[in-house]
Amino acid sequence: MELKQYNLFFLYQETVALTKRLFIQLKRRPSTLLAGILQPIIWLFLFGALFSKAPEGFLPGVDSYGNFLGAGLIVFTAFSGALNSGLPLMFDREFGFLNRLLVAPLASRLSIVLSSFFYITILSFVQSIVIMIVSFVLGYGWPDFYGLGIVFTTLILLVLFVTSISLCLAFVLPGHIELIALIFVINLPLLFASTALAPISFMPNWLGWLASLNPLTFAIEPIRIAYTQTMNLDVVALHAPYGDLTCKSCISILFSLTVFSLIIIRPLLNRKLN
């Protein structure tokens, strides 16, 4: 990606211009932002209500189901936003706008990828913060200062991981129909095969295994700890079939997955963008 050649100021100028374009699009067509906020809020209300009469102690370590669900929906919001991040790029490919970028003497074409990362990270944060505020208003709690740091760190890692995969798919798949279809197929099954809606102890053995290998779970559990108790990275966050994992372990796995995904998409991006 011409790393040796690029001038940092030019890279900054390009990245800002590309990110600004995405935000102008968002401002003039805010439906994506609103849908991304409304969907989890509806889930929060409906699922919260569905289990509102569950007996006390139904879920270990939490006061109510809403209290349990909050972490899952925050992660789901960030995950969905990041999974859709390849769509603008796919449309640029299909409608030829990407060629406008590729004939420009960009200091580095890394700016095309960086702008998508910045945009989707900020967008996911805004959506997630709204969900957190709604959860708080509904009485489902608010993490302490240290916990907030863990929430945002976890979300950044998850967004980087999923965005890199989505951008990769945007270059590999032939068109937006295929990308949307794949997003459709991935999105909800990954949510249900995680600990977003129910703990592993509620699941059959095979689903418990799936959930405890699901990257969403590694993001959900540290956030759930941040919501339900004083944040401590060494506390056991996940009772997986293969053993207990602390918050620190969950975040480390998520970090490794993110680094791995960034490494494996680089050759593809190099090939497609150079």
Place this chain on the structure above:
Amino acid sequence: MNYIQITDLSKSYSDIQALKDLSMKINAGTLFGILGPNGAGKSTLIKILATLVEPDGGEVFVNNINLIKNPRKIRELIGYVAQDIALDKILTGRELLDFQSDLYHMNKKEKYERIKLLINQLEMNDWIDRKCGTYSGGMKRRIDLAAGLLHLPKVLILDEPTVGLDIESRNIIWHLLKDLKNDGMTIILSSHYLDEIDKLADSLVIIDDGKVIAQGTPAQLKNKLGGDRITLKVREFSTHEESKKISEILSSINGISQIIINKAQGYSINFVVDKEKDLLTKLKVELAFSKFEIFSLAQSQPSLDDVYLQATGKTLLDAEISMTGKRDLKKESKQSMR
């Protein structure tokens, strides 16, 4: 001075060979036309020059810089106006130009002045602050052209820029291209409009089936054909045998040359008559002697279409028609998509 030098350029898309060892030279400060029917390889050549497509073989040098080895340096030199206009429908024209100028690393003052100048030059004041999604075809083409010119490129590459445009927009673009050329810019214009290339180009190549079939100035190419062009029909739809017989009669007349049987136009016969001689009377006598009557006879000054006809045996329009339905534009678009 050769500013752009293309040598043995080749490019294939799976089973289709789009360019076959194509070579040409383009002088600095000239308007160079690339003429050919759809599917001839014009867009592939243009995309290679714009660094969007990598050739399979051959070399391209722009101002002595190797395009394949130093694409980024080439991008600083060129402005590209694509055949399919890709605008962001959500941005206004001004926002698009501002965005584009950032991609070319222009500073604030420079970009403000360039945008203002281009808005005036291309008469875009009335609608520049409307969203691009509301623009007509002509407006879109003008904003696209402005985007290609923002950074004052040394070479402007235009791929069929006036296709489907209204007369006003076409005139504005032609006028601007002439001004740019007078200012010293090298312009490469691909088109399948003969009059456009004839009027604007200092020199041109005619491409057919991925190969250069003629190269020179419009006047040189037309003069090579000699005298006036005649299209003769002895019936509305002749047979090949009949036309062949007439062709033999014509070839026996001194002063008639370059005889071509045009299959696509009902086996009509095209030929060139020597300007200095009155050959038509003699022609009528010879045909009558062989019991042929003239159904129609048209005489015209040689055009670039005649140059194409001379080289390929078909007119440009016939070539366009013969390509209709043969090209899978969706597949081609997918193949060229990054």
